[in-house]
Amino acid sequence: MSDQSISENLASVMAQIHEAEKKSGRAENSVRLCAVSKFHPLESVVQAVNAGQMLFGENRVQEACEKFSGLNEMLSAEGKRLPELHIIGSLQSNKVRKALGYASCIQSVDRESLLVEIESQCAKLGRTVQVYFELHTGEESKAGYPCVDEVLKSAENFSRGAYPHVVPAGLMTMAPFVDDEKTIRKSFESLRMCRERVNSEFPDLPVKELSMGMSGDFRMAIEEGSTMVRIFTVIFGHRS
Ligand SMILES: *Cc1c(COP(=O)(O)O)cnc(C)c1O
Numbered sequence: 001m002s003d004q005s006i007s008e009n010l011a012s013v014m015a016q017i018h019e020a021e022k023k024s025g026r027a028e029n030s031v032r033l034c035a036v037s038k039f040h041p042l043e044s045v046v047q048a049v050n051a052g053q054m055l056f057g058e059n060r061v062q063e064a065c066e067k068f069s070g071l072n073e074m075l076s077a078e079g080k081r082l083p084e085l086h087i088i089g090s091l092q093s094n095k096v097r098k099a100l101g102y103a104s105c106i107q108s109v110d111r112e113s114l115l116v117e118i119e120s121q122c123a124k125l126g127r128t129v130q131v132y133f134e135l136h137t138g139e140e141s142k143a144g145y146p147c148v149d150e151v152l153k154s155a156e157n158f159s160r161g162a163y164p165h166v167v168p169a170g171l172m173t174m175a176p177f178v179d180d181e182k183t184i185r186k187s188f189e190s191l192r193m194c195r196e197r198v199n200s201e202f203p204d205l206p207v208k209e210l211s212m213g214m215s216g217d218f219r220m221a222i223e224e225g226s227t228m229v230r231i232f233t234v235i236f237g238h239r240s
Contacts (some may be wrong), residue, residue: 006044007051009235010035013218017224017229022221031222036232040061042070044236049083051074055229057107059089059097068102076180087171088142088211088230093117105130107211107230108174110144112154115163122165132170132211135194137187139174148194152201159202170227171195172207175217188212188224 010033017031036057037045043106045056045067058064064085072082086105096117099106109115109131122129133151145151151171158168171194175187192214196209213221213229221229 005237006047006235010048010051010053013231013234016219017222020219023219024223025145026222031226032228034088034228035235036088036230037236038089038197038232039238041237042067042074045071046074048235049080054083055086056083057086057088059087059108060229061087061091061095065098065102074101082107083114086201097121100125100127100129103129105132105169107132108134108143109154109171110134110136112157115154115157116167119163119166130167130169132172132209133168133194133198133207134172135191137173138176138183139187139192140176141174144173148190148197151194154195155198155202155205155207158205168207170207170211171198172211174214175212175221177216181220183197184217184220185224188221188226192225 013033017033018028021028021031030053034055034057035048035053038059051154064087068085075082079110085103086107087099087103088107091099091108091114092154093114100121106129118129118131133143133154136142136146154208171191173187174189175184195207195210197203209227210225211228211230215231215233218229218231
């Protein structure tokens with residue numbers, strides 16, 4: 001995909017996000033765009049950064065770190081601000097340390113043992129990181145906590161102070177890949193209701209973000225309360 005089309009695609013997606021915000025009575029810029037740059041080389045990310053995009057999502061740690069080490073080096077040399085990187089794909093415990101080298105948020109937290117590892121690595125590094133709880137709401141893959149009760153158990157551990165170096169800032173889900181609008185909306189609604197449960201049972205936790213909505217369903221996700229959409233195909237095209 002040419003440089004020009006990446007910036008044009010970004011502009012078009014932003015316009016559609018604003019339209020959906022307006023349509024659903026949401027404030028302008030209440031929804032952030034996480035540009036998913038998987039499968040694409042450093043050059044594509046640079047084009048997006050030049051077009052003003054400052055938040056990226058990657059689902060493979062190795063690929064993300066290679067790309068963002070190059071990117072950060074390049075931008076630092078030019079004295080430019082570095083974009084934010086979120087890990088959005090399922091994460092093995094042995095990759096946590098590496099992920100923390102570049103990511104400010106891990107959106108794909110789906111089990112207690114992963115939180116234990118994130119806490120342990122952050123404590124060693126003397127830093128904090130944001131996480132989102134990923135909830136399985138019907139997508140074909142089995143990614144995510146299997147049910148709301150499991151999310152609540154993790155939230156309870158946060159509330160007890162088990163993870164002082166980890167900030168539970170939101171929730172994430174992937175809707176099923178189906179045509180039926182009702183099924184998709186139900187998935188987004190489940191994530192919103194999960195946030196309500198967490199907020200009412202653990203009002204001390206800063207769980208606010210709803211990361212939901214992808215290329216095919218982000219307008220619907222915004223209508224259902226999404227605060228962050230993760231978009232790949234309509235910005236970068238298919239695998240480069
Ligand atoms: C690839 C990916 C997206 C974006 O997918 P598109 O539908 O192509 O925009 C969002 N979330 C996750 C976890 C992904 O892996």
